[in-house]
Amino acid sequence: MVCLGNICRSPLAEGLLSKKVDQETVKVDSAGTASYHIGEAPDIRTIMSARKHGLNISNLVGRQFKVSDFDEFDRIYVMDHSNLQNVLALARTEDDKAKVDLILNELKAGSNQDVPDPYYGGDEGFEQVYRLLDAATENIANKLKNGKL
Numbered sequence: 001m002v003c004l005g006n007i008c009r010s011p012l013a014e015g016l017l018s019k020k021v022d023q024e025t026v027k028v029d030s031a032g033t034a035s036y037h038i039g040e041a042p043d044i045r046t047i048m049s050a051r052k053h054g055l056n057i058s059n060l061v062g063r064q065f066k067v068s069d070f071d072e073f074d075r076i077y078v079m080d081h082s083n084l085q086n087v088l089a090l091a092r093t094e095d096d097k098a099k100v101d102l103i104l105n106e107l108k109a110g111s112n113q114d115v116p117d118p119y120y121g122g123d124e125g126f127e128q129v130y131r132l133l134d135a136a137t138e139n140i141a142n143k144l145k146n147g148k149l
């Protein structure tokens with residue numbers, strides 16, 4: 001799960017998907033394309049929004065996306081087109097590129113929609129992000145269970 005800062009959208013996506021899969025067999029992680037928030041906990045507004053829904057993500061620690069993530073992971077979900085561009089710029093091969101997709105394409109195939117960046121907005125933005133990522137991760141988890149991912 002990749003966003004810009006790894007403090008708002010992608011840690012929430014990581015927390016949501018982690019809860020929905022068998023963690024013995026599926027490795028879920030998140031990263032930011034930028035280095036601004038390395039080592040930091042998620043944004044307090046994201047933590048509170050997740051907590052409201054019974055999900056604790058306060059233990060997650062920000063890190064930056066790195067080229068070796070293409071080797072470590074089978075699927076790389078980005079939150080928006082800017083993340084997509086930044087991650088694809090680091091891809092070494094067509095196989096690397098094929099691992100990357102906008103996460104909302106799992107909600108609506110081919111929609112190519114962004115998860116809006118809630119960083120500069122109000123609480124309703126965080127709630128909207130929660131709803132989108134809860135639904136998208138539900139579909140990802142179902143695909144994984146059915147061997148379709």
Ligand code: 4NP
Binds near residue numbers: 008010036
């Ligand atoms: P995220 O949100 O990419 O969902 O973690 C942001 C976090 C930090 C910044 C921008 C977006 N920032 O500019 O520091």
